[in-house]
Amino acid sequence: MVRRGPGRAAQVAGGLLAASLATALQYRSDFWMEMLTGLSRSLLAFGPVWLVFSHRETVLGWSADDTVLVLGLYLLVHALLAGFVEPNLGAVVESIRAGTLDFVLLKPADAQLLVSVRRLAVGRLIDVPLALGVIAWALAQRELPSGSDVLVALVLLVSGLVAMYSLWLLAICTSFWFVRVDNLRFLLWSMVDAGRWPLPVFTPWVRWFLTVAVPIGVVTTFPALALRGEWDARLLGLGIAVGIAFAVGSRWAWRRSLAAYTSASS
Amino acid sequence: MIELSELVKIYRVPVKSPGLWASVRSVFSREYTEVRAVDGISFTVEPGERVGFLGPNGAGKTTTLKMLTGLLHPTSGSCSVAGHRPRERAPEFLRDVTLVMGQKQQLLWDLPPTETFLLNRALFDLDRREWQDTVDELVELLDLAEVVNRPARNLSLGQRMRCELVAALLHRPRVLFLDEPTIGLDVKVQQQVRRFVRTYNERHGATVLLTSHDMDDVAALVDRIILIDKGRVRFDGGLRDFSERYGAGRRITVRGGLSVLGPLGFTAAEAGTCSATVPADEVNPLLQAVLARLPSADVSVNDPPLEDVLARAFGEQT
CATH class of the missing domain: 3.40.50.300 (P-loop containing nucleotide triphosphate hydrolases)
Known part of the structure; x- marks a missing residue:
């Protein structure tokens, strides 16, 4: 009898993470290279913010400190996407092409869980503490947020992360039909970059696009607004709704995709 | 199952x-x-x-x-x-x-x-x-x-x-x-x-x-x-x-003697032997013919190799 439930999922995820960590640590040079490129990229991200705010105090009500808070959240999401989501879901594309997804589907565990925690780019995850440091610095520049503000920010952050992971999964699902979806992933990354700026600086339709289509705004600007104490039930509800909609939609698409899986010839 | x-x-x-x-x-x-x-x-x-x-x-x-x-x-x-x-x-x-x-x-x-x-x-x-x-x-x-x-x-x-x-x-x-x-x-x-x-x-x-x-x-x-x-x-x-079903008979293998047995339908096989594959009811007459020409011949009768059987089976299907 195979167990089910959260304990079983934790067992599967634990086994996969231990193996992926062991694999990642096999290549020390890759680790250092990933870490250096990730850190350089993160530090360079401050350039445009410095450039803008060296000329003016605020942009549409957002000060330099608030913008750095959004930037810190963007760096956090970027690190998690690059260190965790992209290596795993990117590997699915190769698995489909080579037919090795067969082995994933032969394991008595949820296939979506199996493909989502197989790999780690540990060097990229080093950006996570850097991002947390930037967020802490930005918060320290103003009155500290209340407990409820922090809680709402965390809920929005998690909901936004779920939405971004789901968006990647949706993109990967297309590879069951098209096999090569590299261009779609490049396009996603370039749209994710818009998340380094607060949503209000964009035109209304771009704001909506970055909330409901490529929901990077939900995971950067929404928590930043909550930490500034500028949240209401509508913002919280929208953030949660986007997370749930993406999670349900991507789960449905994943199941449909598996049913269409044709495997590779031997 | x-x-x-x-x-x-x-x-x-x-x-x-x-x-x-x-x-x-x-x-x-x-x-x-x-x-x-x-x-x-x-x-x-x-x-x-x-x-x-x-x-x-x-x-x-x-x-x-x-x-x-x-x-x-x-x-x-x-x-x-x-x-x-x-x-x-x-x-x-x-x-x-x-x-x-x-x-x-x-x-x-x-x-x-x-x-x-x-x-x-x-x-x-x-x-x-x-x-x-x-x-x-x-x-x-x-x-x-x-x-x-x-x-x-x-x-x-x-x-x-x-x-x-x-x-x-x-x-x-x-x-x-x-x-x-x-x-x-x-x-x-x-x-x-x-x-x-x-x-x-x-x-x-x-x-x-x-x-x-x-x-x-x-x-x-x-x-x-x-x-x-x-x-x-x-x-x-x-x-x-x-x-x-697909083997079409049995395989008779003889050590040496190809020059003598060639006219009987034998062809060179592995390790200095020659062989012929014939329907089951032709095995005895052929054996007698072989022994008539080579009385002290080293002869064996087997099923044909599975490769040959399968090749024949595939050939019939395609």
Whole structure:
């Protein structure tokens, strides 16, 4: 009898993470290279913010400190996407092409869980503490947020992360039909970059696009607004709704995709 | 244990005429054709049976195995394995089966095989003691104690394939689907793999469905053959029935004497012998003719080699 439930999922995820960590640590040079490129990229991200705010105090009500808070959240999401989501879901594309997804589907565990925690780019995850440091610095520049503000920010952050992971999964699902979806992933990354700026600086339709289509705004600007104490039930509800909609939609698409899986010839 | 009823799998495959203009046109409007990879296959395999599932390339063998393991969904018809519908991928079903593919590997490439074994322990939710006992048993049977702690990428193909078998059998499946398990291996490792599969089958009563183009695999491992071609079953029966049906008689082999026996239809065979294959009722007259010309000839009469039988069977089908 195979167990089910959260304990079983934790067992599967634990086994996969231990193996992926062991694999990642096999290549020390890759680790250092990933870490250096990730850190350089993160530090360079401050350039445009410095450039803008060296000329003016605020942009549409957002000060330099608030913008750095959004930037810190963007760096956090970027690190998690690059260190965790992209290596795993990117590997699915190769698995489909080579037919090795067969082995994933032969394991008595949820296939979506199996493909989502197989790999780690540990060097990229080093950006996570850097991002947390930037967020802490930005918060320290103003009155500290209340407990409820922090809680709402965390809920929005998690909901936004779920939405971004789901968006990647949706993109990967297309590879069951098209096999090569590299261009779609490049396009996603370039749209994710818009998340380094607060949503209000964009035109209304771009704001909506970055909330409901490529929901990077939900995971950067929404928590930043909550930490500034500028949240209401509508913002919280929208953030949660986007997370749930993406999670349900991507789960449905994943199941449909598996049913269409044709495997590779031997 | 395994039941298939009118199982069909149709693939939709894009077709394109040659030339640049056709390539440009295919970007906007693509034409498809339907390929019936499996076209109404029915058979039953009893628990503990060892069955060879044979056919030429493209006959539908691997597609059938993938439907039986739940990787592909049938277009129509039904199949059940160990009481489960494979397409539902129930955890209990996946605990009961395994698929070994000679051309694909599940070992973690950068890590020693022991790491894959550990990972499979978590994925199959195996009790630590049972898992350790199984690892010890399989590693000993396959003579792998020296290599399981080296990174998989540093192992030879034969060592990796044997480790693949361990990884595939850690959960002690009751049904083994083996898709060309000895492809590319040297003779010694092939024999080791065959011995191992046989031992596992006898020790655990596991059902084995094997596809292979290596007739030594078939001769050593299976008691029953299911021959398919163009997605349909063409023969289903015992190994001996198969030889009799497609073997077209018996093979008479004589040591030396080709120059004398050539006129009787003998041709040169391996290791200085010559041979002729004739229908069963012509064996005695031919033997008498041979002994009349070479009274002290060293003669043997056997079934023709399985390769010849299969080549003949494929020839009749295509």
